[in-house]
Amino acid sequence: NAGVTQTPKFQVLKTGQSMTLQCAQDMNHNSMYWYRQDPGMGLRLIYYSASEGTTDKGEVPNGYNVSRLNKREFSLRLESAAPSQTSVYFCASSYAPPGYNSPLHFGNGTRLTVT
Amino acid sequence: AQRVTQPEKLLSVFKGAPVELKCNYSYSGSPELFWYVQYSRQRLQLLLRHISRESIKGFTADLNKGETSFHLKKPFAQEEDSAMYYCALVAGGSNYKLTFGKGTLLTVNP
Numbered sequence: 001n002a003g004v005t006q007t008p009k010f011q012v013l014k015t016g017q018s019m020t021l022q023c024a025q026d027m028n029h030n031s032m033y034w035y036r037q038d039p040g041m042g043l044r045l046i047y048y049s050a051s052e053g054t055t056d057k058g059e060v061p062n063g064y065n066v067s068r069l070n071k072r073e074f075s076l077r078l079e080s081a082a083p084s085q086t087s088v089y090f091c092a093s094s095y096a097p098p099g100y101n102s103p104l105h106f107g108n109g110t111r112l113t114v115t
Numbered sequence: 116a117q118r119v120t121q122p123e124k125l126l127s128v129f130k131g132a133p134v135e136l137k138c139n140y141s142y143s144g145s146p147e148l149f150w151y152v153q154y155s156r157q158r159l160q161l162l163l164r165h166i167s168r169e170s171i172k173g174f175t176a177d178l179n180k181g182e183t184s185f186h187l188k189k190p191f192a193q194e195e196d197s198a199m200y201y202c203a204l205v206a207g208g209s210n211y212k213l214t215f216g217k218g219t220l221l222t223v224n225p
Contacts (some may be wrong), residue, residue: 002160009167033200041217042215042216042218043159044215045212048212050211056211058212066215085178095206097210097211098147098203098205098210098211098213099147099205100209101166101167102150103161104159104213105160107160
């Protein structure tokens with residue numbers, strides 16, 4: 001039982017390049033999330049998927065797109081990377097909304113640097 | 116809009132001393148509040164939630180609606196408590212937007 005798995009762990013991009021961050025969970029969770037973590041800023045929600053087939057914007061969605069490929073997988077795409085997107089990206093999942101005794105389970109993170 | 120404020124970026128205490136990590140929130144309704152913790156080289160994980168009124172690893176947190184606070188307390192800090200602590204809030208009901216504070220890095224010195 002791996003929980004939430006993110007790939008890659010590290011990535012360096014040049015400005016303007018594109019990439020997709022992958023996330024998969026094996027806990028049969030319905031909901032999945034993408035957060036970014038910046039020094040002094042805490043974690044900020046980029047996008048979330050309440051259930052398979054749905055996605056919604058979080059606090060900082062600009063410059064990102066997401067795909068809920070199936071119940072297990074939720075990917076985050078940067079179409080044209082910018083230095084401001086240098087961050088640590090965390091994927092998380094939960095069985096139900098966070099307030100329903102349903103904690104978020106986090107992956108190990110992807111450290112992305114855009115030069 | 117909901118907001119979570121953790122006024123201390125860094126907090127350093129000695130082993131055996133009491134510790135209090137402060138958290139204040141801004142939300143007009145009845146929120147659900149949580150503390151998440153990230154130990155070195157481990158994943159971010161839930162520590163406790165206010166609605167459970169539980170004590171986890173000796174930590175407790177009481178929701179004070181009058182002061183809009185949810186401070187995390189432990190009477191006797193241990194070295195293994197050293198970690199980054201995040202206070203988080205979600206609006207009640209079927210809401211998925213969990214908002215985190217900026218975090219407090221707790222260091223417990225021997």
